[in-house]
Amino acid sequence: MARQNKMSHRELINHLENKGVTFQQCTKGQAINFIDRNNYYYKISAFRKNFTKRGDKYQNLDFEYLKDLASLDFRIRNILLNISINTEHFIKTELTRQIDNNPKEDGYDIVKKFKDFEGEKYYKITWRKFKKSRYQNDMYIKRRDNVPYWVLLEHMDYGCLMQFLKMYYEKYKPKSLKKAYELGDNARFIRNACAHNSVFLLNIFKDDNKLENVSASVTTLASQANLLKYKNFKKVNDLLSLFALAKVYCSPDVYKYQKEDIKNFLIRCQRHKEDYKKNIELTKMFVIFQKIVAIL
Incomplete structure (x- = not known):
């Protein structure tokens, strides 16, 4: 398996957005601050697996969820x-x-x-x-x-x-x-x-x-x-x-x-x-x- 390049927190949030995650109830700035201070990306992003995907995009998934x-x-x-x-x-x-x-x-x-x-x-x-x-x-x-x-x-x-x-x-x-x-x-x-x-x-x-x-x-x-x-x-x-x-x-x-x-x-x-x-x-x-x- 190829090694993945390390991303900054902003890049990680943009990656989620590219995967269909929205930032309507929680802004991207608030999301970046959240994984800076309250939780880490690998753990919080795991919960996305509870949501369905259409193609490569998650459906009805806001970062607030x-x-x-x-x-x-x-x-x-x-x-x-x-x-x-x-x-x-x-x-x-x-x-x-x-x-x-x-x-x-x-x-x-x-x-x-x-x-x-x-x-x-x-x-x-x-x-x-x-x-x-x-x-x-x-x-x-x-x-x-x-x-x-x-x-x-x-x-x-x-x-x-x-x-x-x-x-x-x-x-x-x-x-x-x-x-x-x-x-x-x-x-x-x-x-x-x-x-x-x-x-x-x-x-x-x-x-x-x-x-x-x-x-x-x-x-x-x-x-x-x-x-x-x-x-x-x-x-x-x-x-x-x-x-x-x-x-x-x-x-x-x-x-x-x-x-x-x-x-x-x-x-x-x-x-x-x-x-x-x-x-x-x-x-x-x-x-x-x-x-x-x-x-x-």
């Missing part, structure tokens, strides 16, 4: 990351409760089992984090020779936590961890995408962004939301999973705050509602999000 989608994407990523982190905390709390109340576990042997689980991979990832912890070195020095599970949990990333939970669930089958076992990995993809500031409101309904199969739990949730024909799209599958986990595991107060955040987001989505009516992709995206929220 790119700004709007960038703002909505920023908000929903923060909301979803917050929900993910809270859900992870409460799943960990329930897992801890199960182990604490299990007379067959002393808190130490389970760490040895985890070390042997899946060829030590996830144990080693967690151990490296524990060893290199910037703020908990005293804990490492004190516990490194005989680590209980509650210390190891503090240093697990979401992926390792799901593997630890998988190991425990497959051995004891506690009903309270069934949803986390079935849906936890799906929610992990949202958490990671949001934590790394990846664009979320993009490519939701692309055929190359579909799963061949989804779990029975996701199918049930999709049926309840009247979204069966969309359940195989990765982001729909993962949103259903995350919101279902939040409803099951988060405390009532935390869940209430999260619902309020989502409610405010949905209100914010209405700002350019009339402008987006011609855009099937965006309209479908917002409707599906509302349906998922409504059942969960």
